[in-house]
Amino acid sequence: MLIVSHRTHSRRVTASRLAALTTSFMALVFAAATVSPALADQKTIANLPTPVTENLYHPYDENRALLGQKLFFDPLLSGNQNISCATCHHPDLASGDGLPLGIGEGGAGIGKNRTIGSGRDLIRRRVPRNSPALFNLGALEFSSLFHDGRVEIDEKDPSGFDTPADEDTPTGLMTILAAQALFPLTSGIEMAGQGTENDIGQALEDIYGNPWKGVWAKVEQRLRQSEPYLPLFQDAFPEIQSAKDITIVHYANAVGDFVNAEWRSSQSPFDRYMAGEQQALTEQQKIGLDLFYGRANCASCHSGPFLTDQKFHAIAMPQIGPGRVARLEAIRHDRGRAGATNLIEDRYKFRTPSLRNVALTEPYGHSGAYATLEGVVRHHLDPVSSFERFSLRSVALPQHPRLSNEDGFIMQDRRERRRILAANVLKPISLKDEEVDALIAFLQALTDTSATSGRLGIPVSVPSGLPID
Ligand code: HEC
Ligand code: HEC
Structure with a gap:
């Protein structure tokens, strides 16, 4: 631990010193749209988001x-x-729902204990995308x-x-x-x-x-x-x-x-650190923050207060399950954004997800292909080989012939594989194992325990009188 913090001393100090100045600094960036030359070359700092405030949200009643x-x-x-x-x-x-692909009506229970039904009530298909x-x-x-x-x-x-x-x-x-x-x-x-x-x-x-x-x-x-x-x-x-x-x-x-x-969430250790509380992040998380906003280039897409640019990108996520296809289409592919726009250039693009509380929302990716944060982070660092090495066996899907027959279809289809890989925009980034660990530790600093189970929570009962999950 000492050695790690010693080696990264200069970077860490820069990040933390400037994090303390974030508010005034960001005010400068956004109000004047000019950055003082001394700070402009600090990629990490320039990429840090503004704090989350009430006026970023729609009002509600x-x-x-x-x-x-x-x-x-x-x-x-x-x-x-x-x-x-x-x-x-x-x-x-x-x-x-904690599942790679959701189990819709016909199932019973929640999370990993949710059953797929049986007989007449056996679910017809898996929900084609991750909840x-x-x-x-x-x-x-x-x-x-x-x-x-x-x-x-x-x-x-x-x-x-x-x-x-x-x-x-x-x-x-x-x-x-x-x-x-x-x-x-x-x-x-x-x-x-x-x-x-x-x-x-x-x-x-x-x-x-x-x-x-x-x-x-x-x-x-x-x-x-x-x-x-x-x-x-x-x-x-x-x-x-x-x-x-x-x-x-x-x-x-x-x-x-x-x-x-x-589900408003803005009270994570990351937010406290940004507000100037130095101790809110561990040394390892500070290294991860530096990588996220710097060399690992994560913030080029996971930007802003919610860690998403709200745009669509093709990053060669493995495709499993029945795929979200147009109504009468028989193929099990999922063309992502192109399904909504019908534009060829939008094929296999998906919306950049917000990473707030991401450590608690496994599995990951639009089809829930990665069970762990490490899996999905390593995918980003080397998408092509991660896609090539992907094994359906790593995915915890409840088995039944009617459902399982569709699961591996796309990953066995050479042409579709080639198209998914050709659309990928992520370039490989070489990180040491300890740097990957630091990135993951930073993602864990996005967890806001005050928000994860909601504000009103589970009602005691619902007006219909039906049992609730
Ligand atoms: C069977 C599981 C299931 C049920 C039931 C369900 N959802 Fe979802 N929800 C999903 C999945 C899967 C997606 C992603 C679908 C996609 O992108 O094509 C989603 C997406 C969403 C999104 C968009 C999230 C985002 O970041 O884009 C919202 C909001 C949402 N659901 C709210 C609801 C509400 C409200 C209801 C009840 C009326 C509901 N869901 C019922 C599985 C479910
Ligand atoms: C080119 C834009 C881009 C860059 C750069 C990028 N991501 Fe992503 N990230 C995405 C998109 C798009 C998805 C969703 C893809 C999908 O579901 O098919 C995603 C998904 C994720 C997920 C899974 C979230 C979830 O809820 O399923 C994590 C975690 C993640 N990214 C972390 C990172 C990290 C860490 C880095 C830097 C090493 C990074 N990303 C760089 C675009 C990007």
Whole structure:
């Protein structure tokens, strides 16, 4: 330990001395957009983010957040009344589900104990992507959501958002989180279930109807018929007089406010260090910080207060599972951002994830291919060989022939492998093992234990009276 700190003495001192000056320094950078020459060549320092403050977020309403909490945990919204948002975004699992690929409706339990169902209830497919953590998504800078950004702010659209529902996206949605909350409802494998099983699944599969409006109307109906919800909706929205006034947009705005209010996270050791508390980071973490903002180049994408540039990049993450494909496509690939934009140059790009609380949100990558932080960090340092060496055996997926047949498909497809690797933009970076350890230690300094299990937490019960996870 002594030797390490001695060797890196000069770098560490620079980082910590200037971290103490961060606030005034950043004010200088941002206000005047000029950096004093003495500091300009300090790559680390120039890349450090500004502190997180309240005004970086959308405002929210407490009554709407309280209603949103109930809705978020209530299985009533799912076709077969057996799964809620919280099943895949749980306070006990740092707002994720702890699984490489999620297990949607039909399963039971949460996290690693979640079962895949059996007989008629066996899940049809795995959820094609990893459930992301929900921290800080209420910040204004999040202008697109989902790994491929398919729900986006779009001022030209009458609804204010570009979404998979295009012109069927309702108006009146207050934030992008509200817009997002409409879509888990409309996924057969996530929440809706199958047409043969329930009214919501039926609306989804009705080839003569409109799947979006059909599903939302059915959910609306359930909320209107659930008497205990009415006073909560009335408290949250003054325009609601009677149950028939409740709409899917009210639902969405309440859930959006809940997610915004529930998972704010900005009290990590990293934040305390940035505010001048020298002891907040260990010596090893300071070395990691220096690498992250300097030689390892992480901050070229993981930048800003939430450690994401909000952009899309192709970094050759291994592709496992059924893949997120267009509705009638049979292939199991996942073209990432291109699935939302249809642009060839967007193939295999995924949104840079925020790294706040990342030490608690394993597995990693859009398909959950890496079980550990070390695995995904080492992938970044040498993406091509990490992709080449990747083994499906390292992924803890519950096995069943119906599901497992699809798991390795893409990694066995030579042409798709070549395309994923050709799109990669990350250049190899050579770090010593102790430097990799320091980077990982720095990522651990992004953990904010005051935030990981949410603010309101798990409700004692939900208005439908259904059991909650
Ligand atoms: C079966 C598991 C599952 C359920 C249930 C579920 N989600 Fe998700 N959620 C996911 C997955 C997987 C993704 C990423 C999907 C993608 O990018 O294509 C996601 C993405 C999100 C995102 C975007 C995060 C980001 O950084 O872009 C939000 C917000 C979210 N979910 C909220 C909700 C809400 C609200 C509900 C309930 C209405 C819900 N989820 C229900 C699995 C689930
Ligand atoms: C070219 C942009 C870029 C650079 C540079 C970059 N990353 Fe990433 N990182 C991404 C993208 C994009 C993803 C998500 C990719 C996916 O899911 O397919 C990601 C994912 C991650 C994840 C997994 C997060 C999660 O929730 O799944 C970690 C951890 C991570 N990066 C750390 C780092 C570190 C440490 C460095 C520096 C060594 C780094 N990144 C450099 C773009 C980048």
